[in-house]
Amino acid sequence: MQSNPLLIRNVQCAVENGHPPRRIDVLIDRGTIVSVSEADSAVSALLPQIERRIDASDLIVMPGLVNAHVHSNEAFERGLYPSLPLERWLARSYPPLGGPDVPARWHYLRAMLVACDAIRSGTVALQDDFLNPGCDHAALDHVVEAWSDSGLRVSVATTLSDRAYLDGLPHARASCELSLARELDSRSSLPVAEQSAFFVEAHRRWNGSSSGRIAIMLGPRGPQRCSDSLLHDVARLSRDHGCAVHMHVLETRLQRAASLTQPGGGFIHRLAQSGLLSPSLTINHAVWVDQSDIQAIADSGAFVTHNPLSNQRLGSGTSPVRRLLAAGVRVALGSDGPATGDTACMSAVLRAASLLHRDPDSPASEWLGPHDAWQMATQAGAGSMGLEDGWGSLAPGAPADLVLLNARHRALVPHHDTVAQWALAGGADLVDSVIVRGSILMRCGRITAFNEDQLLDEAREAGERWQRQIWPLLEQSGARLDTLIEPLLDRVRREELPGTG
Numbered sequence: 001m002q003s004n005p006l007l008i009r010n011v012q013c014a015v016e017n018g019h020p021p022r023r024i025d026v027l028i029d030r031g032t033i034v035s036v037s038e039a040d041s042a043v044s045a046l047l048p049q050i051e052r053r054i055d056a057s058d059l060i061v062m063p064g065l066v067n068a069h070v071h072s073n074e075a076f077e078r079g080l081y082p083s084l085p086l087e088r089w090l091a092r093s094y095p096p097l098g099g100p101d102v103p104a105r106w107h108y109l110r111a112m113l114v115a116c117d118a119i120r121s122g123t124v125a126l127q128d129d130f131l132n133p134g135c136d137h138a139a140l141d142h143v144v145e146a147w148s149d150s151g152l153r154v155s156v157a158t159t160l161s162d163r164a165y166l167d168g169l170p171h172a173r174a175s176c177e178l179s180l181a182r183e184l185d186s187r188s189s190l191p192v193a194e195q196s197a198f199f200v201e202a203h204r205r206w207n208g209s210s211s212g213r214i215a216i217m218l219g220p221r222g223p224q225r226c227s228d229s230l231l232h233d234v235a236r237l238s239r240d241h242g243c244a245v246h247m248h249v250l251e252t253r254l255q256r257a258a259s260l261t262q263p264g265g266g267f268i269h270r271l272a273q274s275g276l277l278s279p280s281l282t283i284n285h286a287v288w289v290d291q292s293d294i295q296a297i298a299d300s301g302a303f304v305t306h307n308p309l310s311n312q313r314l315g316s317g318t319s320p321v322r323r324l325l326a327a328g329v330r331v332a333l334g335s336d337g338p339a340t341g342d343t344a345c346m347s348a349v350l351r352a353a354s355l356l357h358r359d360p361d362s363p364a365s366e367w368l369g370p371h372d373a374w375q376m377a378t379q380a381g382a383g384s385m386g387l388e389d390g391w392g393s394l395a396p397g398a399p400a401d402l403v404l405l406n407a408r409h410r411a412l413v414p415h416h417d418t419v420a421q422w423a424l425a426g427g428a429d430l431v432d433s434v435i436v437r438g439s440i441l442m443r444c445g446r447i448t449a450f451n452e453d454q455l456l457d458e459a460r461e462a463g464e465r466w467q468r469q470i471w472p473l474l475e476q477s478g479a480r481l482d483t484l485i486e487p488l489l490d491r492v493r494r495e496e497l498p499g500t501g
């Protein structure tokens, strides 16, 4: 947190309906907005002489965006496998037959690539579901170091699962060739006690570090990969440590089929039974939920993240966001990992979410638009991260996590509606400056929190090595599972799945 006060002078407020913008002076101290006054007013004339100031007459001030779901570990995989469904893509990016280890420094570089996307698109906070099933301490340390250097507010998950790969896929064990099944089963998860101890240690070391910017959360894999006993353990750890739980649930049709066939009832029911369905839980995707799932999520106060780029790219389907919102569920926005969302640019996610939910069979009054998407990307995202009250407002006491947009950008000529023109016309191009808890991470389109050119040079070199040495092994390992997965996908495509329409 920057302890010197910062004054943003004569900055424009966002406009709607073409009204002329108000101009204000915003005074920030110790990471919080302490005063907001009309520019050039009597109050403004009384503002103290502040050394750190931005003369912002050509800028528009807005609350920063929250990316509620990303996987930094995928950042070398943008644009790969552009037309595979989730299960076949997963078999390559997260090989169930095991993948080669990578240097710990690569975890740092990949998180920093995501940080560049994030800052450049006006993001101030994000949740990194960092997949680390081997509980590698050095990997986690490097990711936390990256997020600390980025200047962003970040919650990082630790991974937990205990069900064998084949038991997570409906009908897979019965159809898998015996020697492949043996090979897959030999790659079992670490003992649950070890995974829990890893979380406890990570929480002790990193939660609240970097002056409170870093949080540690629990990241159990989807319910298809977790036993009821593990789900109970996660609920207990969450209660004991007062920390959030971040989990993929019902992302694909195949997962819906697993939810109907696995013992213990449907996934949402199992989450409720284990004590996990609560305001501490964020459910990622929720594409294949039925109306009773939606009601149970709404009643519990749990959050959902909507990841439109990734869902479309993987052909997973469209999350019923309108029905979730209508039931009262708080829906946040996420990019998902760069391997399936291809970017962590939240301006791109805003645009996708603004355009996707326009059913031709529904009246236009029920469509979702840029203002709905923006609300998801600010207040709902902040709620999912458990950030302070007042998030998303420009008022004394609100956190000073702000973006300044370039009011002179061509996409704002003429300037009718800042949110709509940011989401639909200008995108990340509009973002001039990013401020997190009073610290300036980007100014005049240049990242000031770290040396971006140097970072990109090192990441390029590492990424090219990854491409030469690691990628062919992942592809080879993943392709071996295609003959197992493709018939399963085909089978559930032909099955009637009740209730999700």
Ligand SMILES: [Zn+2]
Pocket: 069, 070, 071, 129, 248, 284, 336, 337
């Ligand atoms: Zn994800």
